[in-house]
Amino acid sequence: MIPVFDGHNDFLQRMVEAGPARDALWLSGDGTGHLDLPRARAGGFAGGFFAIWTPSPEEGPNDDIAVQLMENPPFAMDLPAEVPAAHALPHALAQAANLLAMERSGTVEICHSAAAIRRAIAEGRIAAIMHIEGAEPVADLDMLHVWHRLGLRSIGPVWSRPTRYGHGVPFAFPSSPDTGDGLTEAGKGLVRECNQLKIMLDLSHLNEKGFNDVARLSDAPLVASHSCAHAISPSSRNLTDRQLKVMAESKGLVGLNYATGFLRPDGKRLTFAGFEIMLSHLDHLLAILGEDGVALGSDFDGALMPQDLADVGAQQNLVDAMLQHGYGQELTEKIAWKNWVGLLERTWGA
Incomplete structure (x- = not known):
């Protein structure tokens, strides 16, 4: 079984929602969602980025209407309003506390170095990276240092x-x-401070002008933890060939998102069988980023999955598909886990 190190999951939100049942949710599973320890073991899940994310307050179209829109392109949904830091911080801390509780179970290690990731994998623990998706809980750069002390090593500004x-x-x-303005002055300061602290900057979800600002300001490799190729699926969330070339020049990396609406060429948020679509994205990313610049970024517990990759327990189906596609053992291992570790060495310096 080839290990898989994953660029993005939203499991911590499920932990918060589980309340007193949170430990059982992780250790035993409850038959829902995409991720828990038994299925992680079954699927060769070696670890990944555990996202701290704040839901938007109820506003705009409800979930049923949003799903209907995304199942029937074209669509353009209004963005939710900014969430105040005072609302985001308690929720984010609750998610961080749940990740720390997972570590206390002895099954997870929150890692701050590539060496720690390798050690955790070798010793049979899930190697976790604390990641913030959307920097609302970071009210200022002082709070960024607080989060860094708590274990934060990766952040997406939006x-x-x-x-x-x-x-x-x-x-x-x-x-x-290309949908709006670039980084604010505070955003530019965030990039510089993250570079100083060796916190990875995640460009998934960021618009093109913001991407350009990070590319100009950052001295670290450019990374999108869970994104796909715009040339194959022209979603606003996907990366254009120009962006991919800029990332390649920085020795950066893209983790392939498993969300069906970002994979399908027709943009429909509907599941599909087989791996042809995913492999076409991987082929395209490899052609531009090279064999060291492509990895995996599932979006487990945050998106609709393909039929044959329904949860973390099915990850070896994708691994087998890459092998059968002709990638070979060495390249498949790079995409599955080694490229993430190499990227983090280049970013963290250890």
């Missing part, structure tokens, strides 16, 4: 909706990612 740091892409198909 989750689609605006923050004090920048602007995300709306959920729209077909659409360019």
